[in-house]
Amino acid sequence: xxxxxxxxxxxxxxxxxxxxxxxxxxxxxxxxxxxxxxxxxxxxxxxxxxxxxxxxxxxxxxxxxxxxxxxxxxxxxxxxxxxxxxxxxxxxxxxxxxxxxxxxxxxxxxx
Amino acid sequence: xxxxxxxxxxxxxxxxxxxxxxxxxxxxxxxxxxxxxxxxxxxxxxxxxxxxxxxxxxxxxxxxxxxxxxxxxxxxxxxxxxxxxxxxxxxxxxxxxxxxxxxxxxxxxxxxxx
Numbered sequence: 273x274x275x276x277x278x279x280x281x282x283x284x285x286x287x288x289x290x291x292x293x294x295x296x297x298x299x300x301x302x303x304x305x306x307x308x309x310x311x312x313x314x315x316x317x318x319x320x321x322x323x324x325x326x327x328x329x330x331x332x333x334x335x336x337x338x339x340x341x342x343x344x345x346x347x348x349x350x351x352x353x354x355x356x357x358x359x360x361x362x363x364x365x366x367x368x369x370x371x372x373x374x375x376x377x378x379x380x381x382x383x
Numbered sequence: 384x385x386x387x388x389x390x391x392x393x394x395x396x397x398x399x400x401x402x403x404x405x406x407x408x409x410x411x412x413x414x415x416x417x418x419x420x421x422x423x424x425x426x427x428x429x430x431x432x433x434x435x436x437x438x439x440x441x442x443x444x445x446x447x448x449x450x451x452x453x454x455x456x457x458x459x460x461x462x463x464x465x466x467x468x469x470x471x472x473x474x475x476x477x478x479x480x481x482x483x484x485x486x487x488x489x490x491x492x493x494x495x496x497x
Binding site for chain 1: 387389414416418423424425426427428431433438439441473475477479485486487488489490491
């Protein structure tokens, strides 16, 4: 039972454009959401997070949006850069140190 | 400050053997979690240790076990290895406070079972 879903296994975007990565969850007990970025042969790196009491959090080029009623969150990267090419994982937590991850979306930013 | 350190980086084992993986968390972090990453499955939570006690557990068979030492270092053990155990095993550390804080990951141990 996949509680956190990333339905797009891959995404290709031109440099300078917006990248939008989507994530859906099923467990209404989740109250904290995170995005991690992973390069090959490295561990995931924390990118940005959002608490369930907010609907938007912004950090530089990265913005996460949360729609609690739809149980949906998205990560916007503007403008996209070639160095953003990586696998992006969405994760959720129910106020514990246990993270439930999605299966990841491979983003490729081309010139 | 030093990040999360996992050893070894790569490991090849034979079916039926057992393996022990090690994780040293960031200094001051008391929570250590373990995850298994396989193609198409994302990262799956194995267990979490805090102050030498297992605090959370995922849905893995009893062949997967772990422990945490008083210095917060953690080990993960897999007994009677199966081919399907081949994966990247990731360790993450965090402060482990009541409300969730971000976890920092190590580079992982790539286990291949032949």
